[in-house]
Amino acid sequence: MEYQIANRLRHVQGSIIRELFKLANDPDIIGFGGGNPSPETFPVDDIARIAAEVFACNPVSVLQYGLSEGYPALRETMKKHLLKTEGISFEDNELYIVSGGQQSADLVSKTLINEGDIIITEEPAFVGCLNTFRSYGAKLVGVPVKPDGMDIEKLEETLKSYPQAKLMYIISCFQNPTGFTTSAEKRKQIYELAQKYDVMIFEDNPYGEIRFSGEHVPPIKTLDADGRVIYTGSFSKVMAPAFRLGFMVFNKGLSERLTVAKQCADTHSNVLFQYICNEYMTKCDYAAHIASACEVYRKKADLMLGEMEKKFHPDVTFNRPEGGLFVMAFLPEGMDSFEFVQEGIRRGVACVPGVAFVVDQSKPSSGFRLNYSTPSDEQIVRGVDILGKLTYEWLDK
Ligand SMILES: Cc1ncc(COP(=O)(O)O)c(C=O)c1O
Incomplete structure (x- = not known):
């Protein structure tokens, strides 16, 4: 056929x-x-022990359908964790658990991107997310990324050339594929340009916790005064990728539509591994x-x-x-x-x-x-x- x-x-x-x-x-x-x-x-040992305990104490909860937004206890744990480690506040923001950081790209696209919409991306950038954007019919426009982040002059030129651009894709720490990290100064410039040209930012940070030298740089999300930054992270690099778990932080105004997007994608993320992540983060020495x-x-x-x-x-x-x-x-x-x-x-x-x-x-x-x-x-x-x-x-x- x-x-x-x-x-x-x-x-x-x-x-x-x-x-x-x-x-x-x-x-x-x-x-x-x-x-x-x-x-x-x-x-491995802690995961195996926690899994056995969870099955002994909560077999139905971990085998039954879960909530689309994520396991409430893990959502709360992650909110506290992100406030403490990244300075992300949750007065105006919400956090959902998703099926890996890759799914955040899918849900953002499903929710915001129409066929033909422009997405400005660091170039080079993670092909998995670029392909997700492509699969929604987005037109990608690349801006070269330097060792301290996007080339800001080129970014502004691009924003002028594509005034209808909808989203910018930034991998802020230890970027895949370059290993580059966007400096604090450039994060501020990128955010200000996004405000000036009225573009949303999708900040992808699956590697942020794996810093082995240098100083922590707060996410662009911490600068977000008007709800234009969607931030995502992942348990893949800090727990295990087969959990297929990540999290997404966004302004509360997007909650209802993102819940619908998640329901259209996979109903909810893996409940057993959400329990395990929460037990691990609250009972073991995560730091x-x-x-x-x-x-x-x-x-x-x-x-x-x-x-x-x-x-x-x-x-x-x-x-x-x-x-x-x-x-x-x-x-x-x-x-x-x-x-x-x-x-x-x-x-x-x-x-x-x-x-x-x-x-x-x-x-x-x-x-x-x-x-x-x-x-x-x-x-x-x-x-x-x-x-x-x-x-x-x-x-x-
Ligand atoms: C920059 C970037 N974003 C997202 C992902 C997707 O990660 P996950 O396993 O959480 O779906 C990866 C995976 O390698 C990545 O490098």
């Missing part, structure tokens, strides 16, 4: 990362291409858990960056991320990383070419993303050595 695929999906390409992920599972390939958190950070996860990532990042400094051609540039799971390296301007990455895979190391994260995939992209959270120390050393030799061959040829 010839299927008549809907316009909304016809032009959305499958994720290059997911394809590479298949290769990364080949035991002979060193996988710098994935984005999985380190399994070392999963609190100590985060601190030990940050230490795992700090060590791995230090190792990878140190090896890159030693082994990469000096004309290949990269920044030191202060947290998160990724670093992006850049071949000299004008070079395309796609073939470089393919050759890397042939030699046994998988990373992701920058083209996976851009708006217009027909243009060359010099960056390639490396993940340090899942490879072993030995793989990091060996993989960077292989790529380092390749940078010399590639640049000197």
Whole structure:
């Protein structure tokens, strides 16, 4: 049968990362291409114990349908946690539990985006959310992201060129794919521009708690005086991605429509894991858990960056991320990383070419993303050595 695929999906390409992920599972390939958190950070014993307790004490509650907005106790726990750790207040804001940060992008799009609407995005940016926006027929316009956040001049030019733009997409901490963090100064400028040009902001912060150096920077959401910022975070990197749980903070004025959007998507998020998250956050030492996860990532990042400094051609540039799971390296301007990455895979190391994260995939992209959270120390050393030799061959040829 010839299927008549809907316009909304016809032009959305499958994720290059997911394809590479298949290769990364080949035991002979060193996988710098994935984005999985380190399994070392999963609190397995506590999760198993809490799950057993929950089934013993509350079997019906965790197996029955739940509330669309989320398990009330976890919502309250997260509100207190975000007030304390990020300074987000809940006088005018509401928090819902969602099925991963990715679902926040889906619910925001379902609620606010009409076909043809403009979304201004950092470029490069997380392909999963870009594809979600694309699947709702949004037209994406990229603004280059620098080590301290979006290029503000280009952002203003873009806002002038697209006065009808509806939403800006910002990954404020340890951005995927670059590892860059938007500075406090730029967060303020971005918010002021959003006010000036009357655009909403979707602030995506799944990595914020995984800071292993530098100073905490308050989210753009803390500047939000008029309810234009929707903030999202995730339990994927701090508990376990298979929980498929995240949270979304937004002005109370959007509550009713977002509840409807959630009901249209999946009714509610996984109840058992919401119970487990709440028990873990209220009864275990969550701060100590985060601190030990940050230490795992700090060590791995230090190792990878140190090896890159030693082994990469000096004309290949990269920044030191202060947290998160990724670093992006850049071949000299004008070079395309796609073939470089393919050759890397042939030699046994998988990373992701920058083209996976851009708006217009027909243009060359010099960056390639490396993940340090899942490879072993030995793989990091060996993989960077292989790529380092390749940078010399590639640049000197
Ligand atoms: C920037 C960004 N946003 C959202 C997500 C989605 O995360 P989740 O597992 O919570 O759906 C990811 C996952 O890698 C991400 O990197």
